[in-house]
Amino acid sequence: MAASFPLLSVLITFITTYLATSASPAAAVAAQYSVTSYGARPDGRTDSTRAFLAAWNKACSSPSPATIYVPAGTFYLKNVAFQGPCKSTSIAFLVDGTLLAPSDYGVIGPVGNWIMFHAVDGVTVSGGTLDGQGKGLWACKASGKSCPQGATTLEFSNSKNIQINGVASLNSQLFHIVINGCQNVKVQGVRVTAAGDSPNTDGIHVQESNGMTILNSRIGTGDDCISIGPGATNLWIEGVSCGPGHGISIGSLGKEFHEAGVQNVTVRTVTFTGTENGVRIKSWGRPSTGFARNVLFQHAVMNNVQNPIVIDQNYCPGEKNCPGQDSGVKVSDVTYQDIHGSSQTEVAVKFTCSKASPCTGIRMEDVKLSYKNKVAGSSCQNADGTASGVVQPGSCL
Numbered sequence: 452m453a454a455s456f457p458l459l460s461v462l463i464t465f466i467t468t469y470l471a472t473s474a475s476p477a478a479a480v481a482a483q484y485s486v487t488s489y490g491a492r493p494d495g496r497t498d499s500t501r502a503f504l505a506a507w508n509k510a511c512s513s514p515s516p517a518t519i520y521v522p523a524g525t526f527y528l529k530n531v532a533f534q535g536p537c538k539s540t541s542i543a544f545l546v547d548g549t550l551l552a553p554s555d556y557g558v559i560g561p562v563g564n565w566i567m568f569h570a571v572d573g574v575t576v577s578g579g580t581l582d583g584q585g586k587g588l589w590a591c592k593a594s595g596k597s598c599p600q601g602a603t604t605l606e607f608s609n610s611k612n613i614q615i616n617g618v619a620s621l622n623s624q625l626f627h628i629v630i631n632g633c634q635n636v637k638v639q640g641v642r643v644t645a646a647g648d649s650p651n652t653d654g655i656h657v658q659e660s661n662g663m664t665i666l667n668s669r670i671g672t673g674d675d676c677i678s679i680g681p682g683a684t685n686l687w688i689e690g691v692s693c694g695p696g697h698g699i700s701i702g703s704l705g706k707e708f709h710e711a712g713v714q715n716v717t718v719r720t721v722t723f724t725g726t727e728n729g730v731r732i733k734s735w736g737r738p739s740t741g742f743a744r745n746v747l748f749q750h751a752v753m754n755n756v757q758n759p760i761v762i763d764q765n766y767c768p769g770e771k772n773c774p775g776q777d778s779g780v781k782v783s784d785v786t787y788q789d790i791h792g793s794s795q796t797e798v799a800v801k802f803t804c805s806k807a808s809p810c811t812g813i814r815m816e817d818v819k820l821s822y823k824n825k826v827a828g829s830s831c832q833n834a835d836g837t838a839s840g841v842v843q844p845g846s847c848l
């Protein structure tokens with residue numbers, strides 16, 4: 452009995468302290484803003500852009516955590532920029548419905564972005580479908596007519612502490628999700644779907660950003676599954692399946708002379724099915740201060756992939772501004788570990804590195820790739836490194 456008193460008083464102190472700190476209404480209850488309260492209509496036709504902005508402005512200026520709620524139904528939305536900085540340090544976009552872009556690419560195509568967040572901190576987007584309605588623009592591009600470049604579906608720029616959870620992105624005009632100039636970003640359970648021949652519809656693109664994880668996502672699209680641009684550091688990708696599309700690519704790097712490097716990238720437990728590439732590092736064949744270093748590709752399965760493992764430092768589209776030049780991008784400390792499966796072409800491992808700036812510290816460990824049920828081939832240029840464990844095709848390092 453005597454012994455239980457101190458315990459009880461500790462418990463009471465704990466409860467009263469807890470109530471005192473959480474009882475202030477502002478701190479306890481997150482403010483909720485439903486877009487329908489601001490005039491958004493789930494009918495797929497009414498322009499809900501102003502309503503979304505009005506809800507955003509309320510949430511952004513809220514002194515407490517805020518939730519913007521998008522109920523079930525289809526909301527027609529033109530290009531919209533959710534601008535920070537905000538007073539609220541935590542804003543959740545909770546989406547049950549579908550956001551529908553204009554089918555006429557002339558509306559958002561020239562703007563370059565559909566849904567944009569700029570200079571925000573602590574924003575989470577959860578659930579819902581973002582339908583970019585890109586088919587019209589893809590057809591325009593395929594016809595050779597002059598068309599706008601197109602709009603990225605969802606972009607965060609100059610932001611931090613961002614989460615994107617369980618969002619489905621469908622038929623983007625241009626890239627699906629872009630992270631540019633951000634810190635501490637977590638993307639998980641994302642589903643990207645677009646035709647395998649849709650142009651420039653990268654699934655997730657990251658650049659100039661530090662500290663990002665991409666987990667448990669499925670990406671089928673017409674361009675890169677995930678593209679990693681200049682200035683991406685401390686990036687972790689795990690549990691992603693890609694296909695159709697062009698695979699996971701670091702690059703293109705070295706387009707500019709003065710360029711930030713890519714470093715500390717881990718790509719693990721990924722599956723590629725019928726993609727053009729598996730894991731690729733790609734740079735322009737021209738001088739640059741850029742680099743890619745400390746990269747780990749681990750536990751990858753290749754199912755009938757055209758080019759499972761590639762480093763290509765001779766990228767020179769249209770043979771303009773680079774013919775005859777060597778890439779200045781330094782590729783170093785890249786490890787390929789436990790990568791197996793099948794290649795659609797005979798040369799499953801291809802390291803075409805720069806003569807001016809050869810690849811160093813390439814490590815191959817337990818790599819096993821077949822072509823037509825036989826051991827595939829490999830080719831190396833200006834690539835230095837080591838092989839250990841089972842490495843088939845045999846290492847050319």
Ligand SMILES: *[C@@H]1O[C@H](CO)[C@@H](O)[C@H](O)[C@H]1NC(C)=O
Binds near residue numbers: 685745
């Ligand atoms: C890369 O990772 C190493 C080891 O964890 C760390 O020391 C280094 O600061 C990181 N580089 C960058 C640019 O963050």
